[in-house]
Amino acid sequence: MSNQPPLPDESNFPNDSGSIPSVEEIVSRLDRLLANPQVRNFKELNLTDDGFxxxxxxxxxxxRGAFGIVYRAKDTQLNREVALKIPRPEVILDQDKLHRFEAEAGTAAKLDHPCVVPIFEANLRASPPFIASAFCKGPDLGDWLEQRQQPVDCIEAAEFISRIAEAVQYIHDQGVLHRDLKPGNIMLEPKNDATRIERLSQCVPRLTDFGLSRLIENSLHFTRSSLMIGTPQYMAPELLAVKSEQYTKASEVYSLGVLLFELLTLHSPNDGGSYLEIIDRVRSQEPVHPRTLNKSIPADLEIICLKCLARYPEDRYHSALELYQDLQRFLSEKPILARATSQMVHLSRWTRKADRIRQAGLFALCFQILIIAWMYILLMLGLYLSEADRAEVLFANAYDMILVTFAFHTPLAIGGWLTMRKNRWSFWSTLVGSYILVGILIYSFLFSSVAFEYNYNSFSAKMGVFMGLIMGCGIQSILYTVAIPAWNRMKLTSK
Structure with a gap:
């Protein structure tokens, strides 16, 4: 016990023999027992299971992970090295976290695939609970990438991700979602006992850490105390929305796209200085094209990567199998099924963004207020500078201005303000009102109108005023029309 950190001084705890230490005190003691990386045997961990x-x-x-500490150990009975995963002290004292640790054992034990780390034994009622799995001699993909100075060869990266996609499809076929695909959960098992992995072709990828996995058909949702399930850099945009959607197979296709992007560029498509910045980038921005960071990437491989990283699940590969098949087509130099996103698709996505609604409402509010202010400023100047014989015309102007202000411009300004606040009825009424106003302005420009006609002594003078009004109201109508998909999408998601 000489290398073991000392336990808290018992004198710090109540002297009353009937007192029970607090949860914080228990966690502190257990954490000290398990914190030392130099432990050599279970006696130093004060374990009580002699057979173990x-x-x-x-x-x-x-x-160490979120739920457990992983040790390299020797199975003396079968004479082999294993990876022992033991729950962290706070997990043992938290029923919800311990349940997830148990779920990992049950999930991984049913999987049998060359690219999935197999479980040898699990005893969740031992002291402490443990999971014994195959020990991978190589590093995880995250550690391996940190040591690299150059991106992975494109063919090698495609082959590597295709193997992982095949394994992901296998676990999906077993009714399981991994939910945390990232480099740290992909172990690199060297081939032929290689001492150093220089290329990914020298190793076999093996998925591990199913602590966040969930049966696809299971309706159980983790509690909000979990805050976040997964790692933000590798989470699909729909999972980071204010009202997050359910985790699906398409979400894991997105994670595979992030992995492929990192292999090809040594950068994440969602780099950021903080979690909040990363989350905002994933939710609101399109990913950077890989070829902007690495010119040697073939166009077809970039298309495959970007299809995985599409912001909307319906635009991605529908399954890991489809991704695997397209990667195999690329490797075989056959035409891939994925296609570069057309300009029409980009336009469609642009119109579905919520910003279109706010911009349409803001333009309507500002433009209509500007028209009202412009009319009354002209009226005030006319009254100040007018001659006696113009007084009758100015009073007629005042009457017409009050009429059109309350009939058109004020309702449209209020409609724009309500649109910005996403009022249920304002959008369509303002859209219709904008088109009506454009029609009235065009009619007034082409024909003699009731209002303001006496102000224009020539057609060119009339054109100078009405063309600006028609163009401004036309832009307002177009902005509202473009925002229709975003408005419909907002209503569908809010139901």
């Missing part, structure tokens, strides 16, 4: 101590001999700690 005799079978497994801990060699060293290899990593």
């Amino acid at each position: 101590q005799q079978r497994y001999q801990i060699l060293n700690e290899v990593g």
Whole structure:
């Protein structure tokens, strides 16, 4: 016990023999017991299962995750190295987290695939609970990428992701979603006992850490105390929305696209200085094209990557199998099924953004207020500078201005303000009102109108005023028309 950090001084706790330490004190003690990476055997961990101590001999700690600590250990009974995952102290004391740890064992144990780390044994009622799985001698993909100075060869990256996509399709076929696909959860198992992995072709990728996985048919939702399920850089946009959608197979296709992007560029498509910045970028921005960072990427491979990273699930591959098949077509130099996004599709996506609604409402509000202010400023100047014989015309102007202000411009300005606030009825009424006003202005320009006709002594003078009004109201009508898809989408998502 010489290398073990000392436990808290008992004198710090109540002397009353009947007192019970608080949860914080228990967590502190357990964390000290499990925190030392130099532990050599289970006696130093104060474990109580003698049979377990005799079978497994801990060699060293290899990593820590959200729910457990992973040790490299020797199975003395079968004479093989294993990875032992033991729950963190706070997990043992938290029933919800312990349930997820147990779910990982049950999920992974049913999977049998060359690219999935197999589970040898799990005892969740031992002291402590543990999962024994195959030990991978290589690093995880995240550590391997950190050591690289140059992006992975394009063919090699496509082959690697195709193998992972095949494994992901396999776990989907078993009714399981991984929910946390990222480099840290992909182990690299060296081929032929290679001591150093220089190329991905020298290893076999193996998926691990199913702690966040969930059966596809299971309706259980994690509680909001979890805050976030997964890693933001690898999460699909729909999962980071204010009203997040359900995790689906398309969400995992997005994660595979992020992995492919990182292999090809050594950058994430969602780089940011903080989690909030990353989340905002994923939700609101289109991914950078990989070829802007690496000119050597073939056009077809970039198309495959961008299809995986599409912001809307319906625009991605419908399954990991479809991604695998398209990657195989690329590797075989056959035409891929994915196609570059057309300008019409870009326009359609642009019109579905919520910003279109706000911009239409803001333009209507500002433009109509500007018209009202312009008319009354002209009226005030006319009254100030007018001659006696013009007084009758100015009073007629005042009457017409009040009429059109309350009949058209004020309702449209209010409609624009309500549109910005996403009022249910304002959008369509303002859209219709904008078209009506454009029609009235065109009619007044072409023919003699009731209002303001006496102000224009020539057709060119009339044109100078009405053309500006027609263009402004026309732009307002176009902005509202363009925002129709965004308005419909907002109403559908709010139901």
